Amino acid sequence: MPGTAPPSGMRDFLPEDVRRREYVIGIIKRVYERYGFEPLETPAAENLETLLGKYGEEGNKLIFKILRRGEHEATGQADLALRYDLTVPLARVVAQYQAKLPRPFKRYQIQPVWRADRPGRGRFREFYQCDVDSLGSTSPLVEAELCGAVSDALTELGFKGFRFRINHRRRLTRLLRAFRIPPELHERALVALDKLDKVGPDGVAAELRNGGLGADSVKAFLAFYGLVQTAPGTYGADVSLLALDMSESASSNTMAESDEMSAAENLRAILELTKGTSAESRMHYDPFLARGLSYYTGAIMEVNVADLAGSLGGGGRYDNLVGMFSGQHIPACGFSLGLERILVVMTERGMFPPSLATSPADVMVATFDAAGAGPAMRVAGVLRGAGLRVMVYPDPDRIGRQIKYADGRGIPFVAILGEDEIKAGTVTVKNLARQTQRTYQQSAAGAAIREALTGRG
RNA sequence: GUGGGUGUAGCUCAGGGGCAGAGCGCCUGACUGUGGCUCAGGAGGUCGCGGGUUCGAAACCCGUCACCCACCCCA
Incomplete structure (x- = not known):
């Protein structure tokens, strides 16, 4: 070795x-x-x-x-x-x-x-x-x-x-x-x-x-x-x-x-x-x-x-x-x-500002199966267009595992994209810290997350 | 370059001639579209490396390498 x-x-x-x-x-x-x-x-x-x-x-x-x-x-x-x-x-x-x-x-x-x-x-x-x-x-x-x-x-x-x-x-x-x-x-x-x-x-x-x-x-x-x-x-x-x-x-x-x-x-x-x-x-x-x-x-x-x-x-x-x-x-x-x-x-x-302990992204897009990959990529693009830092979880792992990953990296929001959301053109946004979630039109999710982020300080 | 210390699981470390350990982390399940808490289970090791002593060495001895601390010098 x-x-x-x-x-x-x-x-x-x-x-x-x-x-x-x-x-x-x-x-x-x-x-x-x-x-x-x-x-x-x-x-x-x-x-x-x-x-x-x-x-x-x-x-x-x-x-x-x-x-x-x-x-x-x-x-x-x-x-x-x-x-x-x-x-x-x-x-x-x-x-x-x-x-x-x-x-x-x-x-x-x-x-x-x-x-x-x-x-x-x-x-x-x-x-x-x-x-x-x-x-x-x-x-x-x-x-x-x-x-x-x-x-x-x-x-x-x-x-x-x-x-x-x-x-x-x-x-x-x-x-x-x-x-x-x-x-x-x-x-x-x-x-x-x-x-x-x-x-x-x-x-x-x-x-x-x-x-x-x-x-x-x-x-x-x-x-x-x-x-x-x-x-x-x-x-x-x-x-x-x-x-x-x-x-x-x-x-x-x-x-x-x-x-x-x-x-x-x-x-x-x-x-x-x-x-x-x-x-x-x-x-x-x-x-x-x-x-x-x-x-x-x-x-x-x-x-x-x-x-x-x-x-x-x-x-x-x-x-x-x-x-x-x-x-x-x-x-x-x-x-x-x-x-x-x-x-x-x-x-x-400890002279570094707290904001330095930042996460790699503001939002992580989570999906349930391989069919979600394409829509996830598109939603990620829309969210990036709203000025957010977005990553897509690459594998259709158990949703709990995906959320755990996001939480462990300090990513504050998970955008969940399942069969229902894809059909409806929506996305469910989960706020990990507050344990709340809400479903938005995909085009509106970015603005909502941005607002929540600035509200957080 | 000199002196001292330490090398054991991914990380932090315990053990001290007779089955390789703990905590944390990781994985699986309880919980099939939802993380942190809990519980049950699991994977993971050439005990730094080489030699010696011994019926038997991770442990004792010698050597070697790496890292840490002090000196030296520097940013």
């Missing part, structure tokens, strides 16, 4: 699952369209070299490779790979169609991506991302607008307590320098810092020590953390933006200083521009936010809710990625929502 489970980390979506997914996707699409983002789709696979080297060392390992086909198959070499995210394919597309695409170019893309890592809670090998990106502008307005759009989408889905954390790649490097962390340990240290909200300052300090960092680095981290913590409005205010400058002013050189200042100003400008969007009160500066992908160059963002360990989504500015394909410098910034994460939270909290 081959086994019937789908491949590990990949899922079948039964009708109920698909309805929930489409509900969420529909809302996200509508919101993004409202901001002038246009739809884009790209192939599941990319040339392997398109993906390699874009995600950092860890990312390279997680790319799902596709073996060469035909006579080269035996070599075991790969030339294609399933896409790892939607950002790199976007950069490729923008490089490829420079002449055709407007600038700035704003697009959204909701498609699956694949990662060859071990599945876990809310983690899959095949999962959907909902990306929005703006290309062609370095304005902080872009970051602010992305946060606003994402915030609108989450709000419309019914999320209440989400927060955006924002940081800047250049500030992060500077922070590491301030902690006297040697460059070769930067990646490791970033991972440790990123875990602050999970393991707390002591946990991070322990990680840093385990990572082979000296006591002075750990001390510098704890000191900085203390400063941030004691600053008024911590994590939420511009005040903490200043903390880094204060802690560092003594030992900095001018170049780094101006670079740092521009990063701080950039963050301030973004925060300023989110005012008036639905993201305004949700923006929080987090000096320890890191994010794993290596292509980010400027602001980085993440959106979280309290009851999910990971994030609902994240994004940032990647000004050099398109250039890796075209040689032309096209600045870009984007945000990606994880559909599966959103679904996990919404399912746990």
